[in-house]
Amino acid sequence: MAVETTTNAVADREQSTRSEMPTTIDDLRRSGMGDSSLPAIDVKDLKVYYDSEAGVVKAVDGVSFALQQGERLALVGESGCGKTTLGMALMKLTKAPGYIDGGQILLDGRDLVPLDDEEMRLARLAEIALVTQSAMNALNPVMRIEDQIFDGLIDHGIKDTKENLRSHVYDLLLRVGLRENVGRMFPHELSGGMKQRVAIATGTSMNPKVIVADEPTSALDVVVQRQVMMTLSRVQRDTGAAVILIGHDMGLVAQFADRIGVMYAGKLVDIGTVQQIIEEPKHPYTKLLINSVPDLEEKRERLTGIPGIPPPLVDLPPGCVFAPRCPSVEVPCNELEPKDTDIGDNRHVMCHLFDPDVAMAGSEVV
Amino acid sequence: MTVDYLARRIGMFVAVIFVATSFNFFLPRFTGQDPIATRLELLAAEGVTTRAEDYAALIETYNAKFGLDRPLVLQYLTYLSTAVRFDFGESITKYPTRVSELINQAMPWSIGLLVTSTLLAFVVGTLGGAVLAWQHGPKAAFELILPPFFLLAAVPYYLLGLILIWLLAFQAKLLPLGGGYAPTTLPDWSDFGFLWEVFKHSLLPALSIVLASIGFWALGMRSMMITMQGEDYMLQAEAKGLTKARAFFRYAVRNAVLPQTTALALTLPHVVSGAILVERIFGYPGIGRVLYEAITGFDYFVIQGVVFIIVLAIAFAMLVIDVIYPLLDPRISYSSA
Numbered sequence: 001m002a003v004e005t006t007t008n009a010v011a012d013r014e015q016s017t018r019s020e021m022p023t024t025i026d027d028l029r030r031s032g033m034g035d036s037s038l039p040a041i042d043v044k045d046l047k048v049y050y051d052s053e054a055g056v057v058k059a060v061d062g063v064s065f066a067l068q069q070g071e072r073l074a075l076v077g078e079s080g081c082g083k084t085t086l087g088m089a090l091m092k093l094t095k096a097p098g099y100i101d102g103g104q105i106l107l108d109g110r111d112l113v114p115l116d117d118e119e120m121r122l123a124r125l126a127e128i129a130l131v132t133q134s135a136m137n138a139l140n141p142v143m144r145i146e147d148q149i150f151d152g153l154i155d156h157g158i159k160d161t162k163e164n165l166r167s168h169v170y171d172l173l174l175r176v177g178l179r180e181n182v183g184r185m186f187p188h189e190l191s192g193g194m195k196q197r198v199a200i201a202t203g204t205s206m207n208p209k210v211i212v213a214d215e216p217t218s219a220l221d222v223v224v225q226r227q228v229m230m231t232l233s234r235v236q237r238d239t240g241a242a243v244i245l246i247g248h249d250m251g252l253v254a255q256f257a258d259r260i261g262v263m264y265a266g267k268l269v270d271i272g273t274v275q276q277i278i279e280e281p282k283h284p285y286t287k288l289l290i291n292s293v294p295d296l297e298e299k300r301e302r303l304t305g306i307p308g309i310p311p312p313l314v315d316l317p318p319g320c321v322f323a324p325r326c327p328s329v330e331v332p333c334n335e336l337e338p339k340d341t342d343i344g345d346n347r348h349v350m351c352h353l354f355d356p357d358v359a360m361a362g363s364e365v366v
Numbered sequence: 367m368t369v370d371y372l373a374r375r376i377g378m379f380v381a382v383i384f385v386a387t388s389f390n391f392f393l394p395r396f397t398g399q400d401p402i403a404t405r406l407e408l409l410a411a412e413g414v415t416t417r418a419e420d421y422a423a424l425i426e427t428y429n430a431k432f433g434l435d436r437p438l439v440l441q442y443l444t445y446l447s448t449a450v451r452f453d454f455g456e457s458i459t460k461y462p463t464r465v466s467e468l469i470n471q472a473m474p475w476s477i478g479l480l481v482t483s484t485l486l487a488f489v490v491g492t493l494g495g496a497v498l499a500w501q502h503g504p505k506a507a508f509e510l511i512l513p514p515f516f517l518l519a520a521v522p523y524y525l526l527g528l529i530l531i532w533l534l535a536f537q538a539k540l541l542p543l544g545g546g547y548a549p550t551t552l553p554d555w556s557d558f559g560f561l562w563e564v565f566k567h568s569l570l571p572a573l574s575i576v577l578a579s580i581g582f583w584a585l586g587m588r589s590m591m592i593t594m595q596g597e598d599y600m601l602q603a604e605a606k607g608l609t610k611a612r613a614f615f616r617y618a619v620r621n622a623v624l625p626q627t628t629a630l631a632l633t634l635p636h637v638v639s640g641a642i643l644v645e646r647i648f649g650y651p652g653i654g655r656v657l658y659e660a661i662t663g664f665d666y667f668v669i670q671g672v673v674f675i676i677v678l679a680i681a682f683a684m685l686v687i688d689v690i691y692p693l694l695d696p697r698i699s700y701s702s703a
Contacts, residue, residue, distance in 0.1 A: 091605055124607035132605065137598040140617050142624075142695055151616065152606040186696040202606065 021126070021157050025164040028153075028206060038109045039066040040242035041090070041128075041210045046103035048082070048089045055314040059085040059098065061266040064340060065348075067210070067242040074245045074253035074274075076289070077263035078310055083246045086263070087214045090244065091130050092120050108209055125152050129203035131196075131213040131232075138199055139187035145173075146183035149202050156206060172201040175238060176231050193224040200232055207239050214246045229256050250293045254278060262286045265310055265321040268340075272347040282349045282364070284328045320352065328353060328362050371700035372689065379685045386677040387670075391445050394666055395438065401458050401664040402428040408459065408663065432458060432667070445670060454671030459663040465671035468656050473675070475546055476652035479568050480641050483575040484633070490576075491515070491583025492626055496619050498584065499591030512584050519581030524643035527574035531647070534570060541570050544649035571648040586629055590622035597621070624695050631687040634680055 022028040048060035060082045067073050075083045088094050090105055092112055105112040107127055112120065124130075132138045140148055146169045153165060170180045176197040187195060196216060203211055213232060217225040233256055236243050247253045253260065260277040262270040262285065270283035281287040288306045308325035311317075320326070323333040332352050341354045352358040356365045402425050429435040432455070433444065448454065454465035494515075498508045518526065535543045547553065547563045554560050594600060595618060603613040645654035653672055660668035692698045 093601065093604060121607045121609070124605055126607065130602075130605035132598060132602055138602040140599045140603070140621070141697060142620055143616070151603075151608055151612060155606075155608045155612060188697045199602075202602075 021122075022206075023157055024160045025153075025158065025168045028158065028168070039106070040069045040071070040108060041244075042066040042104070042106040043090070044104040044106065046086070046089060046105065047101040048085050048094055048098060049101045051097045051099075052314065057313045058266050058316065059313060060089060062103070063263075063266075063268045064103075065261060065268060065271055067244065069209070069242055070236070070240045071259065072236065072243045072245065072257045073259045073261055073271075074247060074257035075261045075263055075268075076248055076250060076253055078248070080310060080313075081263040082266040082313075083263050084214055085266075087130070087212045087244065087246050090210075090212050091124060091128060093130070122156060125203075125208065126156050126206045127208050128210045128212065129206070129208040131199045131203040131211060131216045139195060141187050143186070144183070145169075145185055145187070145190075145198055149183075149205050152202065152205055168205070169201075172205055173198075175204075175235055176201045177227075192220050193228055196220060196224075196228050197231055200228075200235055204235050204239055204241070208241055211236070211241050211243045212246070213243060215248075216245075217249075217252065218247075225252060232256070250289070262289065265316070266313055267321060267350060268348075269322065269350045270348070272345070276345070276347055282343065282347070282354060283322075283351045284326045284353070285322050288327075322351075330360050330362065332358050332360060368700045371692075375685055375688050379681050382681045382684075383674075383677055386681075387446075387449060387674050388442075390670055390673040390677070391442055394664065394669055397664075399664045400425075401666050402432075402434070404664045405458055428458075432456070434666075449670070449674055454674070455667045457660075457665055457668050459659070459665045459668070465667050468668060469653065469671055469675055472651060472653045472656045475650060476641060476645070476654060479571055479645075479650065479652060480575070483572040484579070486572075487576045487579040488583050488626075488630055491580040492587045492623065494580065495584035495587030496591050496614070496622065499588045499595065500614055500618065501595070512581070515577070515581035516585060517581070518577050519579065519585065521578060523574045523578035524647055526578045527571065527644055527647045530570050530574050530577075542567050544570075544647075546651040567650075571644050571650055574644060583626065583629075587622060587626055590625055591618055594618045594622045627687065627691070627694060631684060634683045 022030075043066070044064050046060060046063045047058070050057040050059055063082075063086060065073065075086065077083050085094070085098070089100055090112075092100070092105075092115070094100060100113055103113065107123070112123060112128075115123065139145070143151075146166060149169045149172065150165050153168075158165070166183065169183050173180060173182050178194060178197050178201070182190065182194065182198070187198075190198065196219075199216070203213075216232060217228050220228060229252060232243070232245075245253060245257055254274050257274055259271065259273050261268050262277065262283065264285050270277065270281070270286040272282075276282075277286060278290060281290045285306070288304070291304050292306060306325060311321060311324065317323075317334070319332075319334040319336055320329075320338050323329050326333065330352070336352065336358065338350050338352050338358075339355060340348050340350050342348055343354050352360050353362055353364050405428070406421070406424065426435070433441060436444075452466060454469075457463050457465055457468060460468065494508055494512055498512055531543060535541050542548065544567075546567055547560065548567075551560055551563055600613065600617055603617045608617075641652065642654035642658055644650070645652045646658050649655070653675070656668065657672045657676075659665075660672060692700050
């Protein structure tokens with residue numbers, strides 16, 4: 001009944017490309033995944049900068065990627081490479097002195113970047129949801145779990161009976177492998193793994209098109225890590241949401257994702273399927289990263305690390321950001337900034353070695 | 367177990383009152399001051415003179431009258447058995463007025479003034495401090511309004527009271543200098559004119575308490591709110607797309623107010639002691655003034671009565687806080703010690 005009468009302020013804000021906002025739990029359950037011809041999320045040349053006394057810190061500098069519905073992308077990279085900054089920017093949760101300097105975040109065709117605060121608030125949870133790094137503390141200690149999930153629903157215009165809301169929350173809890181009575185519990189009564197499951201249940205409570213999962217297992221022990229990843233995986237299949245998983249554990253990430261994006265110094269330097277990245281890494285940084293992952297079958301004396309440290313993101317030198325640590329560095333690397341090069345099979349690499357327009361001795365352009 | 371918890375708290379409540387009232391019985395008696403002699407000195411000062419040979423007999427009569435000639439232990443037992451019935455005997459300095467009558471007259475004045483002004487300062491200060499720390503709120507206005515209160519928080523409120531009297535009552539003549547109501551009016555609580563009179567007289571003392579304590583509450587709340595905003599659940603509240611009002615009240619303020627509540631409970635004793643000074647300065651007919659006059663006259667029975675009531679009030683407030691705290695913060699359970 002409420003679908004026909006969504007001429008309220010909430011619906012007016014919605015652009016014509018959007019379906020009506022759900023106002024009851026039934027609407028929510030019926031809400032589909034939208035236009036399947038468009039990517040679920042299409043990020044174009046996104047830039048997130050921080051103003052600091054030393055200058056402008058380019059934490060995320062011209063990142064582009066697209067995810068189809070139900071696709072799972074893992075973003076990996078060293079600490080400080082900008083993966084969390086990117087995740088926050090996708091939610092438009094970048095805090096001052098940070099700001100989005102340019103680019104587009106097309107969510108099912110709609111650009112999030114120009115949205116005002118209220119429009120973005122309504123998009124959060126309903127269309128793009130965050131499962132945070134430290135779900136351990138992501139719950140309000142003085143509220144029952146179900147109330148915390150209700151809050152998100154109510155503030156997105158869901159007006160339904162307490163029983164319907166509660167039954168929805170119970171379904172969500174069951175889906176993440178928790179018992180119904182967890183809804184009536186307080187956060188301090190739950191274990192770390194349970195809290196993380198609650199975070200996943202909360203994130204999927206409105207069937208978002210995209211879930212940003214920022215290191216959802218970093219605070220858990222390895223056994224629970226695996227269980228939580230399997231839960232996330234199952235929920236993702238159920239809802240058909242696209243997932244951006246941010247992590248640095250290559251092994252964990254490879255099991256979960258369809259594609260891997262490798263970030264370095266604010267740039268997405270290599271992106272391809274899990275198989276492509278692991279079996280035939282292209283970018284020299286990806287190669288070194290894969291080499292530094294321990295292999296269960298192969299016996300090695302010592303793991304190779306990557307010499308050097310990532311550069312400070314203020315006043316980056318001209319040329320390639322990885323050049324100072326790159327084993328394949330050549331003259332153009334220190335002068336010319338590498339471009340995002342499509343090398344086929346939807347595989348993108350940001351390195352002169354794969355750019356047909358740049359002459360490199362070790363060029364791998366065929 | 368809730369019953370267990372309550373039983374323990376109530377046991378504590380009774381123990382605190384017992385210990386405090388016992389101290390209150392013995393302390394004035396160990397000072398060596400004789401209340402009867404003090405009373406006669408006061409009478410002498412008023413021109414009532416006694417012949418020297420009658421003096422000893424008079425003291426003896428008085429002592430017998432008030433039971434002060436009996437052994438201390440017996441006096442103590444009588445005191446305990448009568449105090450539980452709120453019977454504190456008769457005042458020495460204001461004989462034959464009963465102590466309970468003095469308290470009954472003064473109590474409404476103090477409760478009306480102190481509870482109102484303390485709660486007002488708590489609510490205004492806490493909310494002001496919360497908004498001051500909230501990045502999304504009408505911060506600028508509060509940044510102008512609140513800092514002077516931080517300054518006033520450093521000024522003791524009896525001193526502030528004197529300044530206010532000088533400025534508003536003596537110089538500007540806007541408000542009465544002191545007292546609970548004008549001496550020319552007859553107390554009649556059904557008369558609107560009298561109520562207005564009472565309100566005008568309570569403004570200055572209330573103002574001195576409120577002005578001096580808003581800053582205290584605002585500072586405490588502000589720093590708690592800043593801590594809260596760094597919490598992951600605040601980020602999560604934003605990521606959940608909550609309205610700012612909900613994130614503010616249900617997530618930030620709800621958590622930040624917990625230490626404030628504890629502070630309120632701990633402040634209550636200071637409210638009482640502070641009241642003595644404020645009521646003295648403003649000549650306010652409250653319990654603080656009764657206590658002050660009793661102490662200067664070494665009126666054992668009034669001291670015992672007033673302090674007993676104060677101890678009871680504070681212990682009861684603590685009991686209430688103890689009982690409601692687990693409701694405010696589910697992490698504190700009734701079962702833990």
